[in-house]
Amino acid sequence: MDEVTRIPVGGERPYDVLVGRDLLDPPPRLLPGAERVALLFAPPLKDLADTLAERLRGLGVTPLPIEVPDAEAGKRIEVAADCWERLGAAGFTRSDAVVGVGGGAVTDLAGFVAACWLRGVRWVPVATSLLGMVDAAVGGKTGVNTAAGKNLVGAFHPPAGVLCDLATLDSLPPADLAAGMAEVVKCGFIADPVILDLVERDPAAAVDPTGPVARELIERAIRVKADVVSGDLRESGVREVLNYGHTLAHAIEKVEGYRWRHGHAVAVGTVFAGALARLAGRLDAATAERHRTVMAALGLPTSYPADAWPDLLAAMRVDKKARGSTLRFVVLDGLARPAILAGPDDELLHAAYREISG
Ligand SMILES: NC(=O)c1ccc[n+]([C@@H]2O[C@H](COP(=O)([O-])OP(=O)(O)OC[C@H]3O[C@@H](n4cnc5c(N)ncnc54)[C@H](O)[C@@H]3O)[C@@H](O)[C@H]2O)c1
Ligand SMILES: O=C(O)C(=O)C[C@@H](O)[C@H](O)[C@H](O)COP(=O)(O)O
Numbered sequence: 001m002d003e004v005t006r007i008p009v010g011g012e013r014p015y016d017v018l019v020g021r022d023l024l025d026p027p028p029r030l031l032p033g034a035e036r037v038a039l040l041f042a043p044p045l046k047d048l049a050d051t052l053a054e055r056l057r058g059l060g061v062t063p064l065p066i067e068v069p070d071a072e073a074g075k076r077i078e079v080a081a082d083c084w085e086r087l088g089a090a091g092f093t094r095s096d097a098v099v100g101v102g103g104g105a106v107t108d109l110a111g112f113v114a115a116c117w118l119r120g121v122r123w124v125p126v127a128t129s130l131l132g133m134v135d136a137a138v139g140g141k142t143g144v145n146t147a148a149g150k151n152l153v154g155a156f157h158p159p160a161g162v163l164c165d166l167a168t169l170d171s172l173p174p175a176d177l178a179a180g181m182a183e184v185v186k187c188g189f190i191a192d193p194v195i196l197d198l199v200e201r202d203p204a205a206a207v208d209p210t211g212p213v214a215r216e217l218i219e220r221a222i223r224v225k226a227d228v229v230s231g232d233l234r235e236s237g238v239r240e241v242l243n244y245g246h247t248l249a250h251a252i253e254k255v256e257g258y259r260w261r262h263g264h265a266v267a268v269g270t271v272f273a274g275a276l277a278r279l280a281g282r283l284d285a286a287t288a289e290r291h292r293t294v295m296a297a298l299g300l301p302t303s304y305p306a307d308a309w310p311d312l313l314a315a316m317r318v319d320k321k322a323r324g325s326t327l328r329f330v331v332l333d334g335l336a337r338p339a340i341l342a343g344p345d346d347e348l349l350h351a352a353y354r355e356i357s358g
């Protein structure tokens, strides 16, 4: 095992995010006293789930492997209900635990299953996608999608610890590596501009999971997220900054029937947020344009069809940051200076959208 980085997350129930290569051993140690551990995984991670099950058996823990549909198809209430049936049949008690092995979709589902079972049992995300490591597995937001919108049903339920084994990224498809980088870049704009410099200097190195640049970017993004959620688990204030670019991103995902990658939607949503801040007189033109160039350098999408606007606007109205009929957007007043833009009129929003629509 190479050097392990330990990033603490504070709050009522503090835990650590561990980053390194070949970190497979710790899950049982993060869950002392568990006799049974449910292992939720999607088909692409079956081998890793089998390995973890074997290691749990070796430690006298009974694994309950549960295969769920891949990606967003697994992030549904029907899938969660099947998992709860399996936990019930296996006699899961409050000292037992859930482990989610996979990308953000599986860990969001696993955390939600754990949050609701017996009103909350321990869980650990074994994050295997870049996006999962830098974002989804950290911070305790768990949930599923519904026809009404993205992540509209869920719970805040911090994990007992987070494992980010960089070796798992070796098999992650390039499109998913790039998608994860969209959230890393988001962290660059809202809090840590060094991230932007590193990506711009060498975009290829940024998505090479075996290299030092990717590791530095991953750790920087985790630290941004850990710092924010440590002070505001339930998103009553500062945590909203992590939603930068997400008001439009979630609307795109809904309009696409959850078939777009989340990170791709975040790339488009972040470019939109930059344009909106510029048109609102809050952000300079160069920084707004930088959103587009840095996402494009990573091969990420930066535009969306013009005729989708009415559907997107309707979807944005159920964004979790909205209050009543007032839409609220995270914008920038400058690099690393996030703020809220409340109640922009529809014409301003449409003008910003025209800037990014193909
Ligand atoms: N809870 C949060 O705070 C939070 C934050 C950001 C995103 N999210 C959620 O995370 C989800 C997106 O996560 P994602 O980008 O990881 O997508 P994903 O979970 O759908 O994974 C993308 C694809 O990569 C595969 N995969 C994952 N790891 C792999 C590996 N090591 N090798 C080969 N294939 C692998 C998956 O099986 C899937 O097919 C969205 O649902 C989003 O809403 C949640
Ligand atoms: O952790 C957060 O808070 C975020 O907003 C991070 C986002 O990248 C992530 O996509 C999150 O799931 C969005 O949360 P939601 O509450 O808007 O569904």
Ligand SMILES: [Zn+2]
Pocket (backbone or CB within 6 Å): 135, 183, 246, 262, 266
């Ligand atoms: Zn996100």
